[in-house]
Every structure is written in C-alpha cells, then in structure tokens.
Amino acid sequence: MNVTLLRSQSEQDEKTQMTHMEKEFVYKTTDLNLWYGSTHALKNVNLDLYENEVTAIIGPSGCGKSTYIKTLNRMIEMVPGVKTSGEIQYRGRNILDKSYGVEDLRTQVGMVFQKPNPFPKSIYENIAYGPKIHGIKNKKVLDEIVEKSLRGAAIWDEVKDRLKENAYGLSGGQQQRLCIARCLAIEPDVILMDEPTSALDPISTLKVEELIQELKKDFSIIIVTHNMQQAARISDRTAFFLSGEVVEYRDTTTIFSNPTDKRTEDYISGRFG
Amino acid sequence: MQKLVDKEIIAKQMSSRIIRNQMFKGLFFLSTLFGLLVLGVLFYRIITQGIGYIDLDFFQNFASRRPENAGIKAAFIGTIWLMVVVAPVSLILGVGTAIYLEEYAKKNKFTSFIKLNISNLAGVPSIVFGLLGLTIFVRALALERSVLAAGLTMSLLVLPVIIVASQEAIRSVPKELREASFAMGATKWQTVLKVVLPAAIPGILTGGILALSRAIGETAPLIVIGIPMFVAFLPKTIMDTFTVLPMQIYNWTSRPQTEFQDVAAAGILVMLVLLILMNSIAVFIRNHFQKRY
Numbered sequence: 095m096n097v098t099l100l101r102s103q104s105e106q107d108e109k110t111q112m113t114h115m116e117k118e119f120v121y122k123t124t125d126l127n128l129w130y131g132s133t134h135a136l137k138n139v140n141l142d143l144y145e146n147e148v149t150a151i152i153g154p155s156g157c158g159k160s161t162y163i164k165t166l167n168r169m170i171e172m173v174p175g176v177k178t179s180g181e182i183q184y185r186g187r188n189i190l191d192k193s194y195g196v197e198d199l200r201t202q203v204g205m206v207f208q209k210p211n212p213f214p215k216s217i218y219e220n221i222a223y224g225p226k227i228h229g230i231k232n233k234k235v236l237d238e239i240v241e242k243s244l245r246g247a248a249i250w251d252e253v254k255d256r257l258k259e260n261a262y263g264l265s266g267g268q269q270q271r272l273c274i275a276r277c278l279a280i281e282p283d284v285i286l287m288d289e290p291t292s293a294l295d296p297i298s299t300l301k302v303e304e305l306i307q308e309l310k311k312d313f314s315i316i317i318v319t320h321n322m323q324q325a326a327r328i329s330d331r332t333a334f335f336l337s338g339e340v341v342e343y344r345d346t347t348t349i350f351s352n353p354t355d356k357r358t359e360d361y362i363s364g365r366f367g
Numbered sequence: 368m369q370k371l372v373d374k375e376i377i378a379k380q381m382s383s384r385i386i387r388n389q390m391f392k393g394l395f396f397l398s399t400l401f402g403l404l405v406l407g408v409l410f411y412r413i414i415t416q417g418i419g420y421i422d423l424d425f426f427q428n429f430a431s432r433r434p435e436n437a438g439i440k441a442a443f444i445g446t447i448w449l450m451v452v453v454a455p456v457s458l459i460l461g462v463g464t465a466i467y468l469e470e471y472a473k474k475n476k477f478t479s480f481i482k483l484n485i486s487n488l489a490g491v492p493s494i495v496f497g498l499l500g501l502t503i504f505v506r507a508l509a510l511e512r513s514v515l516a517a518g519l520t521m522s523l524l525v526l527p528v529i530i531v532a533s534q535e536a537i538r539s540v541p542k543e544l545r546e547a548s549f550a551m552g553a554t555k556w557q558t559v560l561k562v563v564l565p566a567a568i569p570g571i572l573t574g575g576i577l578a579l580s581r582a583i584g585e586t587a588p589l590i591v592i593g594i595p596m597f598v599a600f601l602p603k604t605i606m607d608t609f610t611v612l613p614m615q616i617y618n619w620t621s622r623p624q625t626e627f628q629d630v631a632a633a634g635i636l637v638m639l640v641l642l643i644l645m646n647s648i649a650v651f652i653r654n655h656f657q658k659r660y
Contacts, residue, residue, distance in 0.1 A: 169550060174474055200552035207550075211543035214566060223561070224551040273547070280551055 267298025452518025497591025532574020
C-alpha cells in the first residue's frame with residue numbers, strides 16, 4: 095500500500111487539512127526500514143506525528159507497532175542485531191544519525207512501558223531520579239518537581255503522605271501512574287506509551303486514559319495499544335500497522351467509521367487479530 | 368462421550384504412588400541426616416578436645432614449644448591482616464569484572480568463552496593458585512613472603528567465585544529497571560551506579576563474604592608461597608611476613624606431642640566461630656536487604 099497516497103488522500107479531507115495547517119510535526123518518518131537480523135520488521139514506514147495530539151498505533155501482535163515506538167527514542171538499540179535505514183526526524187533533526195546522542199534524545203522523549211517498572215526506591219526517589227541524573231541537586235527544586243509531576247499524573251492525593259515509602263507498596267495502577275509521573279519529571283516534549291494499560295484492571299485503565307486526555311494539552315503523546323476501543327476513545331489520529339507496514343493512517347474518527355483499506359476494516363470489525 | 372481415562376487403573380496405582388512418595392521423602396531425610404551426624408561427631412570431638420585450652424591466654428600468647436603456653440595471637444592477627452588485603456582487592460576487581468561482563472561487554476562468542484573460563488577457574492585446585500602467586504608475586508614482583516604477596520595470591524583464588532556470584536546478582540536485576548533508567552536519558556554508568564548496583568548489592572555481598580570465608584580457611588596456596596608456620600611476632604606493615612589460623616592449626620596437628628592435638632582443636636574452634644560469624648552476616652544481608660520484584 096502506498097502510504098504517500100494515503101497521506102494525500104487524508105489531506106483531501108477538509109477538516110483534517112485544517113488541523114494539519116495549525117499543527118506542527120514532532121516526528122517525520124521517511125522510508126523507515128528495520129531488521130532484526132534477517133527479519134524485516136518495519137517496511138518503508140512513512141508517518142508524520144503531530145504536536146499536542148494523541149496518536150494511537152494499533153495492529154495485531156507482531157505487526158511492528160512496539161518496534162516502531164521504540165525506534166522513536168532509540169530504545170530499540172538495546173536489542174542486539176538491529177539494523178535500520180531511512181530517516182526519523184524529530185523536530186527537524188534525524189535521530190537515526192549517529193551524531194544524535196541518545197541521552198539527549200531521551201531527555202526530550204519520555205517513555206512509559208507495558209509493565210509498570212518503578213525502581214525499588216521510595217516514591218520520592220522514583221520521581222526525583224530523572225532530574226537528579228540530569229544534574230538538578232537543589233532540594234527545594236526537586237521537592238517542587240516531585241509534587242508537580244505527581245499532581246500531573248493525578249496520583250498526588252494518593253501518595254502525598256507516604257513519599258518516603260517504597261514504590262513497590264503501591265497497586266499496579268498506582269505504579270503505572272507513578273511511572274507516568276516519573277516520565278513527566280524530566281519535562282519531556284513527547285511521551286511514548288507502549289501498551290501502558292495492558293497490565294492494568296479496568297478502573298486503573300480508565301484513570302490512565304483520563305490522564306492521557308489531560309496530558310495532551312502539554313505533551314505530544316504516541317501510544318501503542320492492542321485495544322481498539324481504547325484507541326477510538328483517546329486518540330486524535332490512528333495508524334494501523336500490519337506485518338511491518340503502515341496500512342492506513344488518518345484521524346481516528348474516520349479510520350474507525352469509514353476505513354479505506356479492506357484490511358483495516360477487517361481488523362477493526364474484529365475479523366482477525 | 369467416550370471416556371479414555373480408566374478409573375480402575377487410577378485406583379490400582381494410587382497406593383503404590385503414595386508409597387513411592389513416602390519412600391523418597393525418607394531417602395532425602397536420610398541423606399540429610401548422614402551429613403548432620405558426621406558434622407555432629409566432628410563438633411563433639413573438637414569441642415571436648417579444644418574447649419579446655421580456650422581462655423584469654425590462648426588469644427594473647429604466641430606459638431610456643433610448650434602446649435600449655437601455645438596461643439594463636441600471631442595467627443589470629445595475621446588472618447585479620449590477610450583479610451585487610453584480600454577483601455578490598457578481590458571485591459573491587461571481582462565486582463568490576465562482573466559489571467564489565469554483564470553490562471558493557473558485547474554479547475558474543477568471545478565474551479561467553481571468557482565467562483565459561485572464569486567459572487572453570489573457580490574449580491581450579493587452590494595449590495595451583497599458590498604456584499601462580501609464587502611465580503608472580505613472590506619472585507617476579509619480589510614481594511617476598513609478605514602479607515601483600517599472600518593477600519594478592521588469595522585474592523586471585525577467590526576472584527572467580529566473587530565474579531560469578533556478582534554476575535548472578537547483576538543478572539537478576541530485571542531488565543525493565545535498566546530500561547526505565549535509559550528511557551529517561553541516563554548514561555550506562557548512571558544506570559549501573561544508581562539502579563543496577565543498589566539492587567544487586569545483597570547478592571554481591573553474600574557471594575563476597577562466602578568467598579572471603581573460603582580465603583580464611585585456605586592453607587595450600589600459603590604453604591606454596593612459603594608463609595612460615597611458627598611465628599612469634601606480629602606484622603607491622605603489609606610487607607612483613609606473618610602466619611594465619613589454618614597454617615597454625617596445620618603446624619600443631621603435625622607435632623608429635625598429643626597435647627598439641629588439643630591445642631589444634633582449640634584453634635579449629637576459633638576458626639569455626641569466625642566462619643559461622645561471617646556466614647551469619649551473609650545470611651543476614653541476604654534476608655534483610657534482598658529486594659523482591
């Protein structure tokens with residue numbers, strides 16, 4: 095499927111075009127290919143991700159959606175034997191270029207993982223970790239960052255009286271919001287979320303979804319989800335991945351009500367995946 | 368529906384399965400009992416033989432030709448001197464190697480070859496390390512029969528054990544924690560220092576203390592590098608010669624007078640208490656600082 099064609103198709107949509115004009119790109123992916131050894135995991139991916147939006151990436155298991163989101167902060171490099179070609183521009187600079195320092199990139203682009211992964215430290219230390227490694231030592235500033243981040247992740251009221259307690263004492267849902275708060279503490283530009291609610295119960299999931307709606311005012315959010323209802327509920331734009339290719343990418347309302355590609359329609363209506 | 372599971376066979380097998388279950392339980396209990404019994408006999412003999420010699424004088428006297436005057440002052444203090452060299456040298460080198468192998472080294476055939484060889488080194492007879500120490504530290508580096516030469520030799524001996532234990536501890540830190548740190552823009556060193564090491568330290572210390580207890584009990588490498596057995600002075604610097612507890616015990620057991628057998632038993636008692644103390648510290652660290660994920 096020619097993705098450039100898709101892009102121009104969606105640009106014909108007047109409403110979409112309006113948003114295009116107002117909003118800036120954070121990421122511009124051009125002809126991205128990725129191999130795990132000899133497995134071709136991403137094939138000619140072209141995607142433009144917009145500022146202050148929630149972009150959902152959906153698709154069946156093994157379609158490359160997690161691989162793609164991990165390329166956006168180059169966490170994919172931790173997998174041995176990964177090769178890439180093509181370009182990912184973040185705010186106009188190619189992050190796949192060797193001269194782009196990963197530490198620098200990841201200061202701008204935070205990530206929330208599938209399984210809550212707080213450090214076995216106190217709640218306070220979990221949040222202060224990011225600012226500390228970037229050299230912020232002033233106790234008063236750190237205190238403020240911790241409170242602001244926990245408030246930002248809507249968990250402050252639940253933990254404010256036990257900041258010194260170990261984060262492992264929190265419930266799974268609280269741990270995940272703590273991880274989101276930890277991510278906010280470095281004041282990133284983009285937040286990547288790799289199936290952030292797949293390990294959570296429905297109520298915790300709802301809280302995280304509400305939180306994502308709140309966060310998109312200040313951050314650009316890219317979320318991988320295997321839950322289509324979730325994508326429909328919370329995202330502004332949705333990309334459908336299949337076997338390493340982008341099949342369809344357009345605004346969420348359109349893709350769910352009126353998908354262009356037969357495969358998208360089949361997936362969305364639950365015929366496979 | 369056709370039933371394939373014959374209830375009669377199940378009923379017939381039931382009692383023999385339960386008997387076999389009991390049999391193996393008994394077998395495993397007997398194996399444990401055997402070890403405990405032998406250990407019990409050993410303790411009984413050593414305590415009845417040696418307890419009479421343990422008093423303040425025993426710790427304050429140097430070795431002597433007369434059993435009633437013999438003490439472990441030089442050996443006891445010498446063991447502490449040895450530990451002062453072995454503990455920092457082996458821990459720093461061992462943990463450093465483990466960090467490099469687990470966190471920095473590329474995961475390729477060469478690295479796994481090195482890891483395999485380190486595990487093998489842990490099984491090399493201690494006397495071989497003694498020969499190595501004699502060649503390198505005593506002769507080539509001309510350290511003579513000093514605390515330093517003995518300490519470095521012992522460090523080599525316990526290094527593989529510390530490396531393997533530290534590797535295990537580092538490997539057991541979940542990869543999700545490293546990812547969380549890297550995803551926030553932390554460098555490798557910051558991640559190792561602030562996330563990996565704090566989580567791995569209980570395992571590292573447990574392995575380290577067990578390795579040090581081994582170093583306390585070893586005799587062979589020290590005999591090879593020529594550490595004396597009869598010493599009536601204390602080392603003043605790490606370049607002085609000295610002796611250690613197992614050497615002193617070995618010396619006493621090889622004497623003709625039967626009284627010296629009892630003095631040796633007293634020395635063994637002191638060493639056992641020292642070892643139990645160190646192992647208890649290891650258990651304490653493991654139980655109280657171990658993090659569960």
